Amino acid sequence: MSASANANANALTAVAAVLVLSAALTGCSGSSSSSDGKDRSPLLSGPTRTTASGTPASGRTTVTYTPRSAPGAETLRRTVDLLRTRADAFGLEGARIEVHGGTITAEAPGDSGERLRQLAVTAELGFRPVLGGDASVPPELQRQFTAFDCMAPVPAGAPALSPTSPTVACDRTGPTKYVLGPVALSGRDVTSAKASLDAQAGNGWTINLVLTSAGGRKFAELTGRLSQQSAPANQIGIMLDRQVISAPSVSQSITGGAVQISGNFTRTSAQDLAAQISSGALPVELTVSDVTHIPS
Numbered sequence: 398m399s400a401s402a403n404a405n406a407n408a409l410t411a412v413a414a415v416l417v418l419s420a421a422l423t424g425c426s427g428s429s430s431s432s433d434g435k436d437r438s439p440l441l442s443g444p445t446r447t448t449a450s451g452t453p454a455s456g457r458t459t460v461t462y463t464p465r466s467a468p469g470a471e472t473l474r475r476t477v478d479l480l481r482t483r484a485d486a487f488g489l490e491g492a493r494i495e496v497h498g499g500t501i502t503a504e505a506p507g508d509s510g511e512r513l514r515q516l517a518v519t520a521e522l523g524f525r526p527v528l529g530g531d532a533s534v535p536p537e538l539q540r541q542f543t544a545f546d547c548m549a550p551v552p553a554g555a556p557a558l559s560p561t562s563p564t565v566a567c568d569r570t571g572p573t574k575y576v577l578g579p580v581a582l583s584g585r586d587v588t589s590a591k592a593s594l595d596a597q598a599g600n601g602w603t604i605n606l607v608l609t610s611a612g613g614r615k616f617a618e619l620t621g622r623l624s625q626q627s628a629p630a631n632q633i634g635i636m637l638d639r640q641v642i643s644a645p646s647v648s649q650s651i652t653g654g655a656v657q658i659s660g661n662f663t664r665t666s667a668q669d670l671a672a673q674i675s676s677g678a679l680p681v682e683l684t685v686s687d688v689t690h691i692p693s
Contacts, residue, residue: 456692460513462501462683465554470496472680477501479676483516486672501683510688512669517683519638520673522584523560524616525577526623527644529630534576541565547572551639557682558639569640577634577641581619586612590674592667600659602667606674613654621650637670638682 468476473496480503484492489512492505503513528534534542547567558564560580567574589607608616623631624647635643635658643658662670 455507456690457504457506458509458513458688458690459502459504460510460517460685460689461497461687462503462517463686464499464501465682465684467499468681473499473501475680476683479679480516483672483676486676487512487516487669489513489516500686508690510690513688514685515669515673517679517685518673519679519682520584520676521558521636521638521678522587522674523558523580523636524582524619525564525580525634525636526619527629527632527634528563528576528578529626533630535563538563538565538576542574542576545574547574566634566636566639566641568644569637569642573641575629575632575634575641575644577636581633582608582612582615584674584678585609586615587674588612590671592662592664592671594664595657595659600657602662602664603657603659604662604667604671604674606656606658608654608656610654613652616654616656617650617652620647623647624649637673642670 464473464476477494477496480494480501481492484494484503484505489505489509492503494501494503501517503516505513528538542565545565545567560583563576563578565574565576586609587606588609591605593603593605595601595603619633623633625631628646631648632644632646634641635645643660
């Protein structure tokens with residue numbers, strides 16, 4: 398079930414080891430870019446404070462991350478290790494990430510608050526089938542769908558989404574919302590993710606996923622099954638954490654063990670998303686509680 402029948406064009410393309418198999422799939426675009434060309438993301442937010450005047454590229458930015466739950470010391474250490482891996486992939490040279498009590502702080506050169514916010518996205522990837530008309534959606538889930546507010550922030554202490562249960566989620570860039578089935582593929586079915594510019598096909602910046610052997614079989618089965626359904630039950634909701642980054646429709650079974658996600662991505666948003674997926678999901682969900690930029 399989708400709240401919008403006029404979603405923007407997107408493509409999910411199967412890529413074989415040697416040949417690119419164009420699969421003609423369309424759906425909602427996933428984007429973190431606004432009309433002014435700057436990257437935006439509703440995934441993480443927090444206050445930003447500038448302590449003095451200075452040029453945008455000067456000084457350093459410090460961000461404090463607060464876990465939604467109360468993780469142990471080992472979980473915090475693993476989270477910091479993953480954040481450091483992502484910082485390298487983001488190109489945040491000179492970044493320092495450390496545990497301070499029950500929080501984590503990250504410091505990087507320049508006015509890098511937005512990049513540091515993106516660094517801490519949990520990045521729990523999930524491919525979920527979009528459920529069809531009202532007949533296939535339980536009444537309780539229908540009521541949840543009707544009441545769900547895409548603009549409302551996630552409440553503090555909200556439980557993680559269950560991969561084995563259906564859920565309601567919103568598109569990353571707008572008010573479109575979906576009823577989605579259980580996770581059919583997860584980030585654990587992905588061996589690598591890379592951003593690339595698909596100038597030849599005109600798809601712009603894309604994220605290319607290479608699936609595990611098991612993931613490739615799951616994806617072929619999922620796309621084959623959904624291709625036999627009528628809209629909107631022929632769509633796949635590709636979720637990152639609690640939001641849908643793309644919801645392409647499927648017209649055939651896709652084999653080959655690789656997937657290309659295209660949409661209205663900028664270079665930075667595509668590279669950041671690829672780095673988040675490649676590093677794996679963080680073991681704890683973080684919120685940004687403070688951002689401070691100190692110009693030099």
